[in-house]
Every structure is written in C-alpha cells, then in structure tokens.
Amino acid sequence: MSKKALGILLLFFSLQVFGEEIVFTDSEKSLLEAFTPWPIVIPADPGNEYSGLQWAEALGAQLFNDPVLSADQTISCASCHQSSKGFSDGSALPQAGAAPHVRNTQGLQNVGYQRWFGWDGGADSLWAASLRPMLSEVEMASDIEDVATKLRVTTYFTKALQQNDLEITALDDETLVVTVAKFIGAYMRTLVSGETSFDKFLASFDAPDIELQYPLSAQRGMKIFFGEGNCFVCHFGPNFSNGEFHDIGRPFFTGIGQVDPGRFTGIERLKNDPFSLAGNFNGTNNKAEILKTTSVKFGQLNFGQWRTPSLRNLEQTAPYMHDGSLQTLRDVIDYYAEIDPARLHSKGEAILKSIKWSEREREDLVKFLETLSEN
Ligand code: HEC
Numbered sequence: 235m236s237k238k239a240l241g242i243l244l245l246f247f248s249l250q251v252f253g254e255e256i257v258f259t260d261s262e263k264s265l266l267e268a269f270t271p272w273p274i275v276i277p278a279d280p281g282n283e284y285s286g287l288q289w290a291e292a293l294g295a296q297l298f299n300d301p302v303l304s305a306d307q308t309i310s311c312a313s314c315h316q317s318s319k320g321f322s323d324g325s326a327l328p329q330a331g332a333a334p335h336v337r338n339t340q341g342l343q344n345v346g347y348q349r350w351f352g353w354d355g356g357a358d359s360l361w362a363a364s365l366r367p368m369l370s371e372v373e374m375a376s377d378i379e380d381v382a383t384k385l386r387v388t389t390y391f392t393k394a395l396q397q398n399d400l401e402i403t404a405l406d407d408e409t410l411v412v413t414v415a416k417f418i419g420a421y422m423r424t425l426v427s428g429e430t431s432f433d434k435f436l437a438s439f440d441a442p443d444i445e446l447q448y449p450l451s452a453q454r455g456m457k458i459f460f461g462e463g464n465c466f467v468c469h470f471g472p473n474f475s476n477g478e479f480h481d482i483g484r485p486f487f488t489g490i491g492q493v494d495p496g497r498f499t500g501i502e503r504l505k506n507d508p509f510s511l512a513g514n515f516n517g518t519n520n521k522a523e524i525l526k527t528t529s530v531k532f533g534q535l536n537f538g539q540w541r542t543p544s545l546r547n548l549e550q551t552a553p554y555m556h557d558g559s560l561q562t563l564r565d566v567i568d569y570y571a572e573i574d575p576a577r578l579h580s581k582g583e584a585i586l587k588s589i590k591w592s593e594r595e596r597e598d599l600v601k602f603l604e605t606l607s608e609n
C-alpha cells in the first residue's frame with residue numbers, strides 16, 4: 235500500500251474514532267447559561283414562618299416519615315414519596331393510599347423551586363400541599379381533629395414544640411395541623427438534588443482544561459433539546475421547568491366517561507382552598523405572594539394542562555407523565571417525535587411539532603436526558 239493510501243486510511247479511522255467534535259455556538263452557550271447554576275438555593279416556602287429554621291426542618295422530616303398523620307396510622311408521606319426513588323413511588327399510580335388515585339406520585343426533589351404545587355398547581359405553598367394529602371380520601375384519609383388529637387399525645391412532637399417555646403395547648407386543632415404542615419414544608423424545601431454530568435459539562439465551557447467524559451451522543455441530544463426540539467421553552471431554567479402549565483396532548487381520560495381536567499380543577503382547588511396564601515393562615519403576609527394567588531384566572535385552555543415537570547433525576551422517578559402512562563425515557567421521546575399537532579387541545583402550544591426523529595436522534599435525546607440525573 236502506498237504511503238498516501240495508508241495516510242488516507244488512517245485519517246478515515248481516526249475520524250471514526252475521534253473524528254466527531256461538537257461545537258457549541260456563542261448563542262447556544264448564552265442560552266445554556268440560563269440553565270446554571272446548580273445546585274441552587276431554594277427560596278423560602280411562601281407564607282411559612284418556620285421555613286429555614288433548622289429545628290422545624292428536622293421535625294418536619296420526622297413527621298414526613300410518621301404514619302400517625304393518616305387515619306388508620308399505616309400510611310406516611312414516605313409510603314408514596316420514597317427517598318430511594320427521588321421521593322416518588324415507582325408505580326404509574328400510587329398503591330399505598332387509602333383509595334385508588336388517578337395521578338402519578340410526584341418526586342419531591344427541588345420541589346421548593348416551583349411556584350405552584352401538584353400536577354395541576356392546586357396548591358400555592360409547600361405547606362398547603364402538605365396539608366392536602368392528610369385530608370385527601372385517596373391519600374391519608376384523615377381529618378384535622380383526628381391528626382391533632384393524635385399529635386397532642388405524640389411525645390417527640392410535644393417535646394419539640396416545648397423546646398422551641400410553642401405552647402401546644404394554646405393552639406386550636408386547625409392551627410396545630412397547619413403548623414405541622416408548615417414544619418413538613420420547611421423540610422421539603424431542603425430536598426435539593428446534586429450536581430450532574432450536564433452541570434459539569436456546562437462548567438467546562440469556562441474551564442476548558444477540565445478533563446471531561448461527557449458522551450458525544452448526549453451532546454448531540456443537547457443540540458436537539460435546545461434547538462429544533464424546542465424542549466427548552468417549557469423545560470426552562472436550572473430546574474428544567476418553567477413552572478407553568480401546558481398541554482402536550484397526553485390523554486386525560488381516567489376511566490370510561492371520566493376525565494381529569496388538570497389545570498382547570500387546579501385553579502378551582504386553589505380558589506376554594508382555605509389554606510391558600512390568601513386565607514387566614516398565611517404566616518408571613520408577603521403582599522406580592524398573595525397577589526400571585528389572588529390574580530390567578532381561569533382560561534379556556536386550562537383543560538388538559540399540567541405543570542411542566544422538572545427533568546432532573548428522571549432516572550429515579552419512572553414512570554412518567556401526570557398519569558404515569560409512559561414507562562421509559564425512550565417512550566417519552568417516541569411520544570414527542572410522533573406528536574400530532576392537530577390533536578393538541580390548545581392552539582397555544584405551537585412550539586410542539588411532529589419531527590419524526592431518526593433512531594439515532596431519539597437515542598441521543600435519551601442519552602442527554604440521562605445526563606440530567608446524578609449517578
Ligand atoms: C397515596 C400516596 C401519597 C401520599 C400518602 C402522599 N402523597 Fe404527596 N403526592 C401524591 C400524588 C399522587 C401527588 C400528585 C397529586 C396531584 O397532582 O394532585 C402528590 C403531590 C405532592 C406534592 C406536590 C409536588 C409538586 O411537585 O408539586 C407535595 C409537596 C406532596 N405530595 C407532599 C406530600 C406530603 C407532605 C405528604 C404527607 C403529609 C404526602 N405528599 C403524602 C401521592 C401521595
């Protein structure tokens with residue numbers, strides 16, 4: 235073989251092995267900046283005067299794991315929100331509740347970064363979202379009086395209140411249970427996930443000498459996510475959620491003739507919630523926060539809208555979507571790739587289009603999503 239032919243052959247092989255280099259343009263890099271830094275500091279739980287107090291966080295953690303909050307004392311928050319699964323439960327729909335449920339258990343990592351809670355945003359604080367499961371017939375099926383009565387004789391609880399100068403006999407049942415929810419809210423604010431290989435990759439833009447093992451496939455997937463896929467529009471910011479409600483066309487039937495209308499009922503729940511920030515139990519009375527709650531309005535597009543989920547640590551929280559109807563990340567990508575824009579309920583979501591990605595592009599997107607998990 236001639237030297238020249240050998241040279242060409244070598245060049246060919248090195249291109250196969252080392253050849254592909256993916257370059258991020260300045261405009262891509264400035265978009266990516268909006269997805270840093272990580273980890274972040276989670277803002278205080280709105281209306282929660284105990285948010286940020288270490289003793290309240292510790293007590294909240296204990297309560298979170300205590301079945302005393304449920305009617306028959308067998309179900310704790312942790313029965314559904316399991317720490318080993320990103321505080322979700324690994325099932326499409328919860329199995330541990332007092333009755334069948336129609337929604338997937340949300341993971342709770344980074345939850346305090348959200349503004350509205352639940353798939354439908356029916357709660358406006360972590361503490362309101364913590365009170366609801368105790369009272370919900372499909373979750374812990376208890377009531378205010380029952381929870382209060384049991385806690386008044388729960389030693390670790392009464393001791394902790396005493397140590398922190400809270401006179402339990404001065405609290406009526408409702409205030410006592412709201413206070414419990416606020417301790418749990420304080421705890422949930424501390425659930426922040428760690429740095430991922432995606433975060434390290436972004437940091438390497440400023441420190442090019444860092445030795446990195448960020449797969450090329452993930453880099454190609456990233457280009458799609460922040461490019462023609464338009465995924466970043468809704469999954470925006472360091473937590474990969476813009477905190478708003480969108481319709482991506484997932485079915486919202488829960489059984490024959492029954493629907494789960496999503497955001498529409500969320501607004502209804504918020505408006506009727508005596509424990510919202512607009513109610514009597516707001517412990518900080520921040521005017522701007524109250525205004526956010528009182529200015530929520532119904533819109534025609536609310537049916538079939540769900541809060542954009544975060545995409546961090548998805549590897550721990552399968553299955554996916556509000557009803558747990560998609561098993562794997564590949565199923566999710568196949569769904570987006572095949573989306574039929576004509577079937578979307580709201581015309582507002584023109585950002586979604588059917589792209590029919592190739593096999594390789596689909597795998598690249600999955601690979602990219604995987605790098606948003608700690609491992
Ligand atoms: C039976 C299972 C179950 C139990 C028990 C349970 N949850 Fe949940 N949790 C869920 C489901 C399902 C959702 C989604 C509900 C919705 O969208 O309406 C959820 C949603 C939440 C959210 C909103 C998360 C977000 O991303 O907005 C918070 C916060 C939460 N739960 C906290 C708690 C706390 C605190 C307790 C205990 C007091 C608790 N949960 C008990 C199943 C459960």
Ligand code: HEC
Pocket residue numbers: 459463464465466467468469479480481482484539540541542543544545548551553554555556557563566567570583585586599603
């Ligand atoms: C119009 C806003 C919007 C766009 C654009 C969008 N998403 Fe989503 N995404 C959502 C909403 C809303 C949900 C929850 C839908 C549901 O539960 O029915 C979701 C769910 C997901 C989930 C499941 C997460 C979980 O915890 O259940 C993944 C993964 C995901 N999207 C990835 C992507 C990717 C990849 C793209 C780009 C191809 C994309 N999304 C584009 C709004 C959007």
